[in-house]
Amino acid sequence: MSPSLFTLCLETFEKVASVIEGNENYARVMGGRLETAFYRRLSNGNDFLSREIAVKAFCERVDVLKAPILIPQSMPLGEANKISLIGYGNTKNNRREFDFLCAKAAEYGVPVAILNLADASWKKEGRLDSHLTVPIKHAFQEFLTSRQTLSLSAYHQISNCVSAIAQAYEILKTHKGRIFFVANDHSPLPVAYAKVAEFMGMKVAYLQHASVTNIFPALDFDYAILRDTASREIYEQKRGSVRRHSRIAVVNRDKAVSPDAIEEQRRSILESKAMAVGVYVSSIFNADSIREIIESLKQNQYVKSLFIKFHPSQSDFEGIEDLQVYSRQDIQSVPHVAICGNTSVVLELLQRGNVVFYTSKLDEIGEDYYGYIRSGLIEQLPGGLRSEVFWSQTSREKFSTTLLAYYCGNVMSSDNLSNGDECRNLILSIFEEGLSFEDLSFMNFCQDILFYYPAFERLSRRGGTPYSDQFCLLSLESLFNARNPLLQSLMSSVAVEEITSFLAFWMQVKKVEWNGEKLTKLKLDSLIGFSERYSSVKKIKKWLETKCLDVIMRCGDVSRFYFFIESCKYLKLENLSINRKISCLNFVASFGEFDRRYYELRKDFSKNLHAFDLLKLAVQVHEPQGVTSKYTSYKEIEKAFMTSLPQLAEEYQKFVIEPYLKFSGRDKFIDVKFKDEQKESFLSLVEARLKNYAAFSLIRLSDGEGYLFGGEGELFTRLDSVNREFHWWGDSLPVHKSDVIRKEAISAACEADVIGIPSVYRFLRDHSSKSKSLLQNLQGRGLAAVLKGISAIDTQSKLYADDKINIAVFDKITILRLAKLADKTIVVSSCSREALLNLFPVDLNLEIVEIPTHNKTKKNKKYVQKDEILPNVYEEVALHLKMAVRPGALVLIGAGIVGKIFAGIARENGGVALDLGSVMDQLVDANIHSLY
Numbered sequence: 001m002s003p004s005l006f007t008l009c010l011e012t013f014e015k016v017a018s019v020i021e022g023n024e025n026y027a028r029v030m031g032g033r034l035e036t037a038f039y040r041r042l043s044n045g046n047d048f049l050s051r052e053i054a055v056k057a058f059c060e061r062v063d064v065l066k067a068p069i070l071i072p073q074s075m076p077l078g079e080a081n082k083i084s085l086i087g088y089g090n091t092k093n094n095r096r097e098f099d100f101l102c103a104k105a106a107e108y109g110v111p112v113a114i115l116n117l118a119d120a121s122w123k124k125e126g127r128l129d130s131h132l133t134v135p136i137k138h139a140f141q142e143f144l145t146s147r148q149t150l151s152l153s154a155y156h157q158i159s160n161c162v163s164a165i166a167q168a169y170e171i172l173k174t175h176k177g178r179i180f181f182v183a184n185d186h187s188p189l190p191v192a193y194a195k196v197a198e199f200m201g202m203k204v205a206y207l208q209h210a211s212v213t214n215i216f217p218a219l220d221f222d223y224a225i226l227r228d229t230a231s232r233e234i235y236e237q238k239r240g241s242v243r244r245h246s247r248i249a250v251v252n253r254d255k256a257v258s259p260d261a262i263e264e265q266r267r268s269i270l271e272s273k274a275m276a277v278g279v280y281v282s283s284i285f286n287a288d289s290i291r292e293i294i295e296s297l298k299q300n301q302y303v304k305s306l307f308i309k310f311h312p313s314q315s316d317f318e319g320i321e322d323l324q325v326y327s328r329q330d331i332q333s334v335p336h337v338a339i340c341g342n343t344s345v346v347l348e349l350l351q352r353g354n355v356v357f358y359t360s361k362l363d364e365i366g367e368d369y370y371g372y373i374r375s376g377l378i379e380q381l382p383g384g385l386r387s388e389v390f391w392s393q394t395s396r397e398k399f400s401t402t403l404l405a406y407y408c409g410n411v412m413s414s415d416n417l418s419n420g421d422e423c424r425n426l427i428l429s430i431f432e433e434g435l436s437f438e439d440l441s442f443m444n445f446c447q448d449i450l451f452y453y454p455a456f457e458r459l460s461r462r463g464g465t466p467y468s469d470q471f472c473l474l475s476l477e478s479l480f481n482a483r484n485p486l487l488q489s490l491m492s493s494v495a496v497e498e499i500t501s502f503l504a505f506w507m508q509v510k511k512v513e514w515n516g517e518k519l520t521k522l523k524l525d526s527l528i529g530f531s532e533r534y535s536s537v538k539k540i541k542k543w544l545e546t547k548c549l550d551v552i553m554r555c556g557d558v559s560r561f562y563f564f565i566e567s568c569k570y571l572k573l574e575n576l577s578i579n580r581k582i583s584c585l586n587f588v589a590s591f592g593e594f595d596r597r598y599y600e601l602r603k604d605f606s607k608n609l610h611a612f613d614l615l616k617l618a619v620q621v622h623e624p625q626g627v628t629s630k631y632t633s634y635k636e637i638e639k640a641f642m643t644s645l646p647q648l649a650e651e652y653q654k655f656v657i658e659p660y661l662k663f664s665g666r667d668k669f670i671d672v673k674f675k676d677e678q679k680e681s682f683l684s685l686v687e688a689r690l691k692n693y694a695a696f697s698l699i700r701l702s703d704g705e706g707y708l709f710g711g712e713g714e715l716f717t718r719l720d721s722v723n724r725e726f727h728w729w730g731d732s733l734p735v736h737k738s739d740v741i742r743k744e745a746i747s748a749a750c751e752a753d754v755i756g757i758p759s760v761y762r763f764l765r766d767h768s769s770k771s772k773s774l775l776q777n778l779q780g781r782g783l784a785a786v787l788k789g790i791s792a793i794d795t796q797s798k799l800y801a802d803d804k805i806n807i808a809v810f811d812k813i814t815i816l817r818l819a820k821l822a823d824k825t826i827v828v829s830s831c832s833r834e835a836l837l838n839l840f841p842v843d844l845n846l847e848i849v850e851i852p853t854h855n856k857t858k859k860n861k862k863y864v865q866k867d868e869i870l871p872n873v874y875e876e877v878a879l880h881l882k883m884a885v886r887p888g889a890l891v892l893i894g895a896g897i898v899g900k901i902f903a904g905i906a907r908e909n910g911g912v913a914l915d916l917g918s919v920m921d922q923l924v925d926a927n928i929h930s931l932y
Contacts (some may be wrong), residue, residue: 006133008199011141012165012191013158017143019186020154022215025366030153039152048149051737058140061159062133066124070174085447087181088168088193088321089119092312097183097207100253101225105431109453113486114181117171117193126167156189164192172200178436178447179222183207186217194221205430206246211344211370211407220703223430224248227410228347229416240869251423252416253411259401259411264694265353266399268336270392276305276336278328282343282363283311287320289361292337294323295503296385307332311343327411331829337391338929339381342369351408355391356603357381374812377403404804431455437466445475449503450486453494460501469502469540473714476506480514483726490861491515499526502540507546512554514856516928519555527551528564528737538570544686547569549580554927561587562597573604578613579766582620589622610769612644619764634670634802638760645767651774656763658785663794669801682754682801682809683818689912690821693887698899698917699749700756701790702803704728705898706782708742708749709789716785720778728868728896729869737871745897748904749793755805756915757790758783794809806919812839815892815923819844822890824911828877828902829894830870834864835924847884851877862924874898878905885909894920 020026027034027047043049044055089095097115140158141196144150150158172180172193180197185206194204205223212231219235232250265378269275277297281290290308297303307326322837331348338349341362350357359381360367372604374376383392388513405413432455436444445467448456467475479487486549490517496508508527511517519527531544545568550560552762563838565573576584585605606617618629619637625818631637638657640651660667672678689696701708707724710716725732733741749755766779774780802808819825824845827836840846852870853863874895885891887910893899896915906913919929 001525003586004199005135006142008134009161009165011220012144012161012188012195013139013143014187015186015191016157016161016215017154019215020151020157022213023366023369024912025364027151028151030926034152034156036859039156043152048151049155051144051147052151054144054155055141055149058155058159059137059845059924062128063648065128065163065166067126068122068163068170069125069130070171071121071123071654077755085113085179085181086115086117086175086177087183088117088190089181089183091184091209094118094183094190094208097209098181101181101207101427104251104423105427108427115175117175118189120171121782122167124577127765127796128162131168132169133271136165152335160188161192164188165196168193168196172196172202176200177202179430180204181207182221183209185221188214189642212724213370219246219248221246223426226250229405230407247421247426247429248384249426250409250416250419252419254327254348254351254410256410256412259405259413262351262353262401262404262411265335266355267396267682269337269353269355270394271395271550273389274302274304275391276307276332276334277303278306278332278336278338279308279362280338280340280343280349281308281310282341282365284365284799285320285341285361286361286364288316289359289364290320291323292358293361293385294325298325299386300388300390302389309345311520340365340378344370346370346372347408348357348403350377350404355394357394367911372407375403375407376400377407380609400840426455432458435459435465440471445471446479446484449476449479450484453490456501457501460503461498463501465665469537472502473506473540473543482509483723483855485726485730488514488730488855499523499530502534502544505530505544505547509551512551512927512929516566516857516926517550518861523552524555524560532567542648543568546576548579549584553583558588558591558593564622573601574604578616579618579765582616585617585621588626593625610644612641612767612769615640615644616764616768619761634760637764641760641764641881645769645771648767648771648774648840652763655774655784655787656758656760658791662791663798665799666799668799669754669805672760672802679809681761682805685754686818686912687821687912690818693910695887695907695910696755697748697752697903697913698754698801698805698915698919699752699785699913700801700806702748702756702805703779703782703786704897705745705900706785708745708900709785709792714785715775715781715788717781720781723778724897726855728854729871730858731869733871740857741871741874741898741901744904745900746793746898748907750795751907752793752798753907754799754805755790755793755802756801756805758786759802759803761802767860806915806917809923810914810916810919812923816840818890818912818914819846823888824886824890826884826889826891826906826911828881828891828899829920830857830864831894831920831926832862834862838925849877849880849884854896857926860926860928863924870895870898874901878902881905883907885911887911890914892916892920894918 008745042053060393061440072417087098089098095116098116102114143158166570167189179203180194181193182204183206198204202586203222205225206219206221208224208226208231211227212234212257214234214237216234224234224235226248227250229250232248235248279290279293280409292423294306299307306327309331309365331345331352336354336539338354338356340346340349340356341360342365346358356378356423357380358368358373359379370372370724372822373380376398379394379398389533402413405411405416409416409419431452435448435452435455456465485613486628491507491511494507496511499505499508507528508523528548531541534541534544546634549564551572553566554877565571572661578586585598587604588601598846608615609617615637619631622631631640638652642652669682672682686696688694706716707721709723710718713720721738722732725738762783763774819840824847825840826847826849828851829836830851833848833850836848852866852868852873853860857863858865878901881891885906889906889911891903891911891913893902893906893913895902897919899915899917903913903915
């Protein structure tokens, strides 16, 4: 027999029994659960069992119990063993506490989620293993050594502990974490889970969900976040009897309220001659008493309205079904008089300024269970309910907001206001304790960085984490490429104050690349300074220098650029990738700096290049005005592409050339980026449609639109689609919703007049002389999937353009040129209204339809800040467009994959719809464009 399991079981039994044995009326709480034939036979009609009968019945029950087996598919998130923040809370109040912790942690810069094991599903097979049954039986016998008898209530709950221990033991064998959270300290399941978690080597954190009394068990958790000072003092009186002390903090759960506001509200109620009255019932109630009180109040002419509020878990209303009184699910928000039984809702009612009376008749659980009467917090319900203004009988002098603050953490007082720092320090300590350095695996790194970032960053700054910088880099990039939503949330919520560690450097760079954060000169200098000082690992220093170069090309100027590349220790220009070389040249060209240094740089970049890379330079580098390319059409570039990269020629023929043959002669705008005549031809087409009040739509299909043509067995896989959903929205969609979006977007593309599609220009950008396949990454599979899917949406009247026609054609001047021809311009975008209004003249007939933004721009101030994701609200936007768009309207759309649907609706209603996409980002100078 394992002493540890024995101790676990014994402590579980003692904790569960403490509340039962401390309340002589606990049998009423159990209700009908004790009124069974089994208990009648077992007790012979008595309320207590002898020790011998209890042991015999208990052991027989243990012997026949079936073993709980987790149903793996039912586990929330699917990868619970990769998340260390786990807990058990099966009631609404418990779950509310978990939500509170996550929200409070987010305030401190720690985006966390708690995996609630109460949401797991089970089946039962076989018998419990003897390694559990033996210590359980021995613990029960030990539990009874100090008791001659055992109440039926205690027997029932302790019997339930057995299956609870077995369940917790089975699940925590495979779903371990560093810390386990519970929000109840006396019910069988949460107590069993907490004790088993402790047995498994986890630390346990307790979140108090309601008021406590002196019959509650001792506070024997590692951490405890309590609701008020009163609870803290009750628990601390018991600390001498436990094996170890808890680290305790008190924090309010609700918005702070001033004592003056409470006093003023109460004064108003006490002086009122007519008031609303509510009867608040706990989970156990006395039907006759409720009926009596309700009927009395109905006859009181001063009661202007009457309602009853039941406990959230209430399901049995026998005896009060026909009260004919309004029943509420939540606390009445307007001022009222409340009549309560033994319920901690008293505190919430008082802090809202309501007048509260108590009567034990409502539930008969016991007189003044929580001690609110003894303390003087509330008063007994007076007589005269039928005819008097009974609420005026309360003593104004007796009520004390100072006393209320003792029971309610959010009522402002000097003590309560000082609790904030204590709570913050405790929560951050919890997460620092959770760091899992003993096993330097990717799994543990993920939990450390995603859930314990503040602690991890503090240690990283001091050089205290055992993860190497190389390991951190590989792991972070893996998380980033997988579009892990927690990492994206972390990047958008964490403010990087100082660049004093590799982690802080990485976070800041990604916030620039991903969120479009613009750096001050001081912050840019800080990044560069860190890369200059870093000396630990050569590969990392080179990566730091390369990333500094990228950031300079986003946030710096030409002088800074040249100074930096000349001062780098390991970054050598000749070793840069061809895409980075092209970006460098285009960055300098964007300032019009075509001087000696530029041409020397271009000459150096051209040395010893593969023929394919020379082709990239010739096509992709921005030439000075007046310099023409030697290539006259995309078809010439295709020939050079296939010749210089023969290993891709066969795939290019299959995935690109062959689809293009199907619309030969209708490829009117593929060279639009380099040929002004194609740009003007396209604009003339749009202008003609606007002038003639004719419908038109341009829809672009790039690599992300592989989503529309993907699926099991397709080029663009189901996992690719999930990746894109996380990339766009930070979450995956239910299958039925993604199927509807695909169907509607494809339908819109079928009706489009011009389709932007992947062309050689995109394949040229995405590949290098080392490429092995067109399908080597997610983007390549997306491009190929789009071209394969074109045949399904093609019509003989449809024209084709390069998918980057939006960048080639639409700038502020061009958009205004079209808007002036339209009767009305409608902009559908996640760019903020303020940012968009700066683009248009005030006299333009303009309507802006704001939509939820892309996941990566949720914290960018130039975008709409909404909690919802676009797929969940797009139907409302679609309905609005159906009513707003008419012939002669110009509809400018930047809405990603869902924007195709909006374009289809606009065209269907006679408008001219242009799928602008990322041009919107450029127009508002959001700084989130791709460098390569």
